[in-house]
Amino acid sequence: MPKIVNHDSRRIQLAEAAWRIIRSKGIDEVSVRNVAEEAGMSLGSLRHYFATHSELLAFSMRxxxxxxxxxxxxxxxxxxxxxxxxxxxxxxxxxxxxxxxxxxxxxxxxxxxxxxxxxxxxxxxxxxxxxxxxxxxxxxxxxxxxxxxxxxxxxxxxxxxxxxxxxxxxxxxxxxxxxxxxxxxxxxxxxxxxxx
Amino acid sequence: MPKIVNHDSRRIQLAEAAWRIIRSKGIDEVSVRNVAEEAGMSLGSLRHYFATHSELLAFSMRxxxxxxxxxxxxxxxxxxxxxxxxxxxxxxxxxxxxxxxxxxxxxxxxxxxxxxxxxxxxxxxxxxxxxxxxxxxxxxxxxxxxxxxxxxxxxxxxxxxxxxxxxxxxxxxxxxxxxxxxxxxxxxxxxxxxxx
The missing domain is CATH 1.10.357.10 (Tetracycline Repressor, domain 2)
Structure with missing residues (x-):
């Protein structure tokens, strides 16, 4: 199931971008927009992996x-x-x-x-x-x-x-x-x- | 020096308003505007006690x-x-x-x-x-x-x-x-x- 693996690895890549923002700018700066930019992804693509900001935060913490x-x-x-x-x-x-x-x-x-x-x-x-x-x-x-x-x-x-x-x-x-x-x-x- | 005492007690009152916001809404919500509102004070009055947001944060932490x-x-x-x-x-x-x-x-x-x-x-x-x-x-x-x-x-x-x-x-x-x-x-x- 290569598609699922890819989906998971993209989510991890986005969470890691969120981690970098948390460490450099603080957790308040973790917006879907900032994370997409940090990960070099469009906002639309990010939305494919995380429907909401809360979902992105929860996954990054988990x-x-x-x-x-x-x-x-x-x-x-x-x-x-x-x-x-x-x-x-x-x-x-x-x-x-x-x-x-x-x-x-x-x-x-x-x-x-x-x-x-x-x-x-x-x-x-x-x-x-x-x-x-x-x-x-x-x-x-x-x-x-x-x-x-x-x-x-x-x-x-x-x-x-x-x-x-x-x-x-x-x-x-x-x-x-x-x-x-x-x-x-x-x-x-x-x-x-x-x-x- | 009653004026200084009053100054200090106002700063404490504002810091306590910041504490309430931290506990109920989170530290990201501590803006000068929100703290003034929570303390029942005008933004102009707050500025008299804290020139900047950082100063208010530092005092509240201290x-x-x-x-x-x-x-x-x-x-x-x-x-x-x-x-x-x-x-x-x-x-x-x-x-x-x-x-x-x-x-x-x-x-x-x-x-x-x-x-x-x-x-x-x-x-x-x-x-x-x-x-x-x-x-x-x-x-x-x-x-x-x-x-x-x-x-x-x-x-x-x-x-x-x-x-x-x-x-x-x-x-x-x-x-x-x-x-x-x-x-x-x-x-x-x-x-x-x-x-x-």
């Missing part, structure tokens, strides 16, 4: 979580549970330019979601699946008897999720203070503190 | 950190260092409607700052002073020999700061999941894990 999810799914496990935990968190935080771009775009959407219920619902959906992931990872570590005494699975999952998202915020707002190296050190320190 | 800072300064200490730490963190996270409003407004500005260097510089300034606060609190706990063995002051300060800002993000984006009670539980759990 592309961030889809990319993270697809990297997490295709991960190859070598090393123990600690290495797995580090590798998973590494996919969520701005350790390199690609992931910094994703985090910036995500963050811009999160700011906009405060007064936009449909973006807010999408954010909460991703929040819930990340929370479930952190809870499952914590349960695994406890089950394998790798954690220090006194760990509470639910509070630990909430704390780790908050720490990771806080590192995203700091990496996005203060990239020269919270470099990739610094972020890795904090994550590693956290794992030292919870694991035997 | 009002969040000024309010937090003034609450922190006027805190009365009773109880030990752990209670102090909990009380300080309580001023930074969305535990009630007023603080949720501040966090939402802050978060909207942070999203906008990605493509706005002057807002970004203000964010980094506040980040640095909060980091210094967390570092000082951690140093105090270590000096008083209240921490568990193996605490690294700098990494602990970075981790706690990230956790607190992550709780702000989750409290803002998912208020029905991260209620004030849940946030307090996570903070208390964190302090249990680092203190003897």
């Amino acid at each position: 592309l961030v979580s889809d990319r993270v999810e697809s990297r997490l799914r295709s991960m190859e496990w070598n090393g123990g549970p600690r290495q797995a935990m580090e590798a998973i968190i590494a996919e969520l935080v701005p350790l390199d330019d690609d992931r910094l771009a994703e985090c910036q775009v995500w963050f811009a959407f999160a700011g906009k979601a405060i007064a936009d219920p449909s973006l807010g619902a999408m954010l909460r959906e991703v929040h819930d699946s990340l929370h479930a992931l952190f809870r499952q990872l914590t349960d695994d570590l406890i089950r394998l008897d790798l954690t220090k005494p006194g760990i509470d699975a639910e509070l630990e999952a909430k704390r780790m999720h908050a720490m990771v998202d806080g590192l995203v915020v700091h990496g996005v707002t203060c990239p020269e203070r919270l470099t990739g190296e610094r972020i890795k050190e904090v994550v590693s320190y956290h794992l030292d503190r919870i694991l035997r | 009002l969040v950190s000024d309010r937090v800072e003034s609450r922190l300064r006027s805190m009365e200490w009773n109880g030990g260092p752990r209670q102090a730490m909990e009380a300080i963190i309580a001023e930074l996270v969305p535990l009630d409607d007023d603080r949720l409003a501040e966090c939402q407004v802050w978060f909207a500005f942070a999203g906008k700052a990605i493509a706005d260097p002057s807002l970004g510089a203000m964010l980094r300034e506040v980040h640095d002073s909060l980091h210094a606060l967390f570092r000082q609190l951690t140093d105090d706990l270590i000096r008083l020999d209240l921490t568990k063995p193996g605490i690294d002051a700098e990494l602990e300060a970075k981790r706690m700061h990230a956790m607190v800002d992550g709780l702000v993000v989750h409290g803002v984006t998912c208020p029905e999941r991260l209620t004030g009670e849940r946030i307090k539980e996570v903070v208390s759990y964190h302090l249990d894990r680092i203190l003897r």
Whole structure:
């Protein structure tokens, strides 16, 4: 079905144009007109892929979580549970330019979601699946008897999720203070503190 | 100098009108025209207090950190260092409607700052002073020999700061999941894990 593949790849190309505008000019500048121009496409062609501005925005936001999810799914496990935990968190935080771009775009959407219920619902959906992931990872570590005494699975999952998202915020707002190296050190320190 | 007081209180009144617009319609809707209307003031009067849109935005953002800072300064200490730490963190996270409003407004500005260097510089300034606060609190706990063995002051300060800002993000984006009670539980759990 080459036509469908082409349709999807055009939508991704347009969403990536939206990402570039978000990063350089801000999310308020993401109009169908500006995105068409950035992607080198006519407004009429864009309308073929996205009927509305909201649809374009929703797809552009979803592309961030889809990319993270697809990297997490295709991960190859070598090393123990600690290495797995580090590798998973590494996919969520701005350790390199690609992931910094994703985090910036995500963050811009999160700011906009405060007064936009449909973006807010999408954010909460991703929040819930990340929370479930952190809870499952914590349960695994406890089950394998790798954690220090006194760990509470639910509070630990909430704390780790908050720490990771806080590192995203700091990496996005203060990239020269919270470099990739610094972020890795904090994550590693956290794992030292919870694991035997 | 009653005239100056009046000038300041008018600026605050306008900034609070900007906050209401950010929370209900989004930060893109904060124009001088919309803010004047929301505050029940003429555009000409507004121009007397804020010459430009950027000045109004900067003042509205600064009002969040000024309010937090003034609450922190006027805190009365009773109880030990752990209670102090909990009380300080309580001023930074969305535990009630007023603080949720501040966090939402802050978060909207942070999203906008990605493509706005002057807002970004203000964010980094506040980040640095909060980091210094967390570092000082951690140093105090270590000096008083209240921490568990193996605490690294700098990494602990970075981790706690990230956790607190992550709780702000989750409290803002998912208020029905991260209620004030849940946030307090996570903070208390964190302090249990680092203190003897």
